[in-house]
Amino acid sequence: MKLSNSRLDAGPPRPWTFAEAQAAVPYLSSVARSLREHYLARLAKGRQVRKMTERRGRPDRQALMEEQEARRDLRKAERDYQDALAELSELGVQPLRPVQGLALVPFVRDGQPAWYVFDLFDSQPIGWWRYQSDPEETRRPLTAP
Secondary structure (H helix, E strand, O other): OOOOOOOOOOOOOOOOOHHHHHHOHHHHHHHHHHHHHHHHHHHHHHHHHHHHHOOOOOOOHHHHHHHHHHHHHHHHHHHHHHHHHHHHHHHOOEEEEHHHOEEEEEEEEOOEEEEEEEEOOOOOOEEEEEEOOOOOOOOEEOOOO
């Protein structure tokens, strides 16, 4: 699968075949795991910074240095998260719920836009699908493509 340098001018994502999706499972697993870890790091660092800024009293030099380091860590976690999002976006894959390791891989079924549901924690990571028009929680079992 050829990746473009920019998704801005690429239009709608190119539909994947089932074989392409299956072949990409190791790579998608790696990126989904990275996205999840960076998302959780972002949340943790954000809480840490909030906690530091909500402290009572005037901070001493050590507290100011710790807060500065926590803010730097938060910015790094945000950059890492955005990089992982960009990696998925270049493939046309949409994250659904990063913490649960869910993402959507575009394909066409019966002439309609659809998504393979990628689940990082399922023994068969691509075992479900849904039409684009289906509610987010819809999962249809994948039968022979």
